Amino acid sequence: xxxxxxxxxxxxxxxxxxxxxxxxxxxxxxxxxxxxxxxxxxxxxxxxxxxxxxxxxxxxxxxxxxxxxxxxxxxxxxxxxxxxxxxxxxxxxxxxxxxxxxxxxxxxxxxxxxxxxxxxxxxxxxxxxxxxxxxxxxxxxxxxxxxxxxxxx
Numbered sequence: 001x002x003x004x005x006x007x008x009x010x011x012x013x014x015x016x017x018x019x020x021x022x023x024x025x026x027x028x029x030x031x032x033x034x035x036x037x038x039x040x041x042x043x044x045x046x047x048x049x050x051x052x053x054x055x056x057x058x059x060x061x062x063x064x065x066x067x068x069x070x071x072x073x074x075x076x077x078x079x080x081x082x083x084x085x086x087x088x089x090x091x092x093x094x095x096x097x098x099x100x101x102x103x104x105x106x107x108x109x110x111x112x113x114x115x116x117x118x119x120x121x122x123x124x125x126x127x128x129x130x131x132x133x134x135x136x137x138x139x140x141x142x143x144x145x146x147x148x149x150x151x152x153x
Contacts (some may be wrong), residue, residue, distance in 0.1 A: 028080045035074050035084025042070070043092065062102060062146040063153075067094050071103050072110065072142065079111035102149040106142035113138060 007015075042048040048067055056066030067089060075082025086103055089095045095103070113135050121131060 031078045031080030032084035035081045036088045039088040063150045064099050075107040075111045077114050082107040098153040101153045102146050105145035110138040110142035
């Protein structure tokens with residue numbers, strides 16, 4: 001029988017902090033930085049303004065400018081990317097704090113579906129014909145959360 005050595009609580013904390021730091025630096029930061037760069041490129045090229053006009057009517061239902069649709073697009077690819085897009089739009093004055101609050105639940109309700117399709121649905125051997133309905137449910141939940149959040153903010 002193997003005897004496990006008991007670790008002190010401080011050692012457990014430090015180990016957890018190291019793991020968290022490594023995850024943040026290797027996984028979250030690249031997504032957030034990518035989002036900042038993409039939003040900046042969209043703004044410089046004028047595409048962000050075009051997206052704002054195209055998605056403006058739909059996003060207005062939730063009390064958001066059309067540009068906020070890019071947050072949902074980013075979140076669909078990666079939650080870190082969605083957060084990065086939201087922060088980038090916030091720092092550029094495109095959305096305000098209340099609008100970030102409206103978007104936040106949606107980021108996590110529909111976030112990273114592309115990543116999860118391979119990691120989870122593929123590993124669980126879910127038939128690809130079911131992906132559309134699974135994605136649709138997440139997207140519907142995200143839109144419902146924005147609608148509800150609009151009344152709380």
